[in-house]
Amino acid sequence: MPQLNCIAPKPEHGSTSDPVEGGLSLTKMSSESQNKAVLAFPVQPKPLQLPLYPITLKFEEVVYKVKSEQEGFCCGGTWGTKEKTILNGITGVVCPGELLAMLGPSGSGKTTLLCALGGRLSGKLSGKITYNGQPFSGSVKRRTGFVAQDDILYPHLTVTEALFFTALLRLPNSLSRNEKLQHVEQVITELGLTRCRNSMIGGPLVRGISGGEKKRVSIAQEMLINPCLLLLDEPTSGLDSTTAQRILTTIKRLASGGRTIITTIHQPSSRLYHMFDKVVLLSEGSPIYNGPASTALDYFSSIGFSTSMIVNPADHLLDLANGISPDFKHPTEQSENMELEQKSLRENLKSSYEKNISARLKAELYNSEINNYSHTKDASIRSNRKAEQWCTSWWHQFRVLLQRGLRERRYEAFNKLRIFQVISVAVLGGLLWWHTPTSHIEDRIALLFFFSVFWGFYPLYNAVFTFPQERTMLIKERTSGMYRLSSYFLARTFGDLPLELALPTAFVFIIYWMGGLKADPVTFILSLLIVLYTVLVAQSLGLAIGAILMDIKQATTLASVTTLVFLIAGGYYVQQIPPFIVWLKYLSYSYYCYKLLLGVQYSEDDYYECSKGVLCRVADFPAVKSMGLNHLWIDVCIMALMLVGYRLVAYMALHRVQLR
The missing domain is CATH 3.40.50.300 (P-loop containing nucleotide triphosphate hydrolases)
Incomplete structure (x- = not known):
């Protein structure tokens, strides 16, 4: 066996920095080269040089054990757990x-x-692993x-x-x-x-x-x-x-x-x-x-x-x-003696x-x-002082991640299939509710509930896939120390806004006027804002479900159950929910969206023609009366709590899985 003593080469380019000190020292470009355009790259007379500080890696008696379930013999259950040795006493050095x-x-x-x-x-993990004589x-x-x-x-x-x-x-x-x-x-x-x-x-x-x-x-x-x-x-x-x-x-x-x-x-x-x-x-x-x-x-x-x-x-x-x-001669069958x-x-x-x-x-x-x-002793002490520093600022990370996210999703953001899906539903819905007269209050209320249902569920299902699909990339980049989790999370959130808000805006513009709802600019704008607000809340819940489970199949299953419960408890299908389960509707953002849309579309003093020549108060109509037209700001605040709460849950869930 050859001798293992490693003689580390001196840092290149005459650098005087300590070989264990963290960070990178780079030769600065001349002022002329810094002013050149970044889109075309001529050959530089002095290329950018990065000094190389050598590392001698040593590992001694490395042992790694994991817990595995021990199956029972009678009922197919488990008796408990046992340890399985994956690495067993490995020693070596690389210079x-x-x-x-x-x-x-x-x-x-x-x-x-x-x-x-x-x-x-x-x-x-046990044993000793050192880098220039110091731990990781x-x-x-x-x-x-x-x-x-x-x-x-x-x-x-x-x-x-x-x-x-x-x-x-x-x-x-x-x-x-x-x-x-x-x-x-x-x-x-x-x-x-x-x-x-x-x-x-x-x-x-x-x-x-x-x-x-x-x-x-x-x-x-x-x-x-x-x-x-x-x-x-x-x-x-x-x-x-x-x-x-x-x-x-x-x-x-x-x-x-x-x-x-x-x-x-x-x-x-x-x-x-x-x-x-x-x-x-x-x-x-x-x-x-x-x-x-x-x-x-x-x-x-x-x-x-x-x-x-x-x-x-x-x-x-x-x-x-x-x-x-x-x-050894390979037999055709595996035998116990061969094992x-x-x-x-x-x-x-x-x-x-x-x-x-x-x-x-x-x-x-x-x-x-x-x-x-x-x-290596003194240099490593200085190195550890800088161990927790980031190479770039939080704001820089946010800007770069936002720009990268927009470029990566530039083909997905306005996918032709998704645009066709939303526009076709809007046009078909507008034709079905074409210029619904004010006397057909049941149909007009049904249209408002359709708003809350479609834009309560569509963004949720899209958001469920977000973090499970990016899990491997997130783990790879986070373990490399590229950025903070908060900068990634906010950049991902803001990067999704163009898609999440553009399609529902087009949807409301089409179906609102085709459906013959209240032709008032203020009412239209408020209705649009409520729909966009619901989209953000639904997206937040989808992000939370995806981040908690980190499995697309499980997440879509949970999302399906959740949306079904929210649909039933949304205040349209069941107007008199039994007291012991009435709390379900207060968990449904579709319920609050539906109530807010009713509140901006109608007031206590509005009337409709309930029969020929007879006017009735809208507030007395059973479906409206069960929801109510007052205390709308309380509903807005509750949805705000949902919006913030779901995103906090998603963020905390990402903290849990970032190194798995």
Whole structure:
């Protein structure tokens, strides 16, 4: 085993900043380049440089356990819970400039270990993980890039837009907008994204760039902060061999620049395997090899597991991790004896690891810690003082998130199908209620109730999908420290207003006048404001339901039950609700909307022709009398409490799920 003492390279460009101190120091552009337009980018004589401060990552005896239900044998129930060990005593070190690959079969704990090393794992985690001799902190978090296995990207943004918005959020305010855009251009060039820079990223329903290009965009988002530590989960998953080699070549080049890079990889080709500097081989959460990739085959040969064939080293290692010896012949059926043999082989490999690698690895790790402790102690103390600082202000985050949200939803905001849906319902309703005479008070009241029902339910169902669909993106960006939850929540809220208010406005303009309601401008404006008010309340409830459940199927089910109850208790179908359940109608915003619409459409002194030549007071009509036409401001205040209360519930629910 080679010595593990890591000599960290000095910060580039002659920076005098401490290598552990958080934040990024950037070379300022000249005043001339700052004044140039940001839409076209000429080649700069002095490109923007970001100093790289190296990180030595060490992990010792990392153990992670989770609780799992233990099933009973009699009734199919559960006796309780038991602990399952996912990671079992993993030790290692990665130095600046090195590329460490974690190999192992599915379920061996590769991704769990990667999340633990990236500070993204909560729960019963024990052991010691240090970064330049110090524990994980806010400053380390801001200089750590994490690329998940699935490419979590906004489908309707172009490559340049996605990277530029990321730069605006993750790079400090000390940089101008031009400097951040210049840095985006450098990263695009470095990762070979120039050809697709103006292409839409795409998604399941939107055609966009290729899988390899999406993976490079994900890596580019992390490269914008010039990470000292870069963690990648299955970066070649689902890619062809040529694209996978291009991705790994890029990663290897990034490592050679002084970065510490760790990647999980499932089944690399031999060409990819020989790019790794170090390999950690896991089997059922336990290490069976940790050392240079070039000596892995020699190690297993030395303990009696050599192969006579010329094989891909990764295939040989994965066979051993699965408990399959080199001379094993695959039978057609799985037998109990074969399972016992595989288990015995894995136990043999684990004991060989403890005997031949573990003790020496821990000793060298301990010596390395003694050598590096004095160089990192003081700097880390200064770093921790800045751990909780944000790179950008709250107002800056809000503006960028609002702008990004509007750009991302610019195709969805006025979707032709949604516009057709609303306009067609408005026109059809206007034809059905065409110029309803004042004497047909039942029909006019029914039209007002239709207002409250349609715009009480339509925005609720749309809002239910909001947070469940953005959950993965929210977790990804929040764990990277990109922005505050409050700035995201308010930006999302204000970004939805154009769509949420434009369609109901068009709806009311059409059906109000076609239906022949009170032809008074003040009454019309008040009716429109009440409908828009109800839309915001309904949207708030939808956001709260979606944020609490974070599951589209469950959320839509709960929304259906809620809207059905609100419909029945809205004051139109059942006018005399039994006293023991009358409280239900006071929970229904449709009830308050219906009452407010009646209150602005009619007054106590209004009359209608109840029979030929006979006038009756509107206030005495049973449907109106059960609702009442007074105390409208109380109803407005109650709806205001609903509006604020539902959104507070949604915000608190997002706090609960942000790291799940």
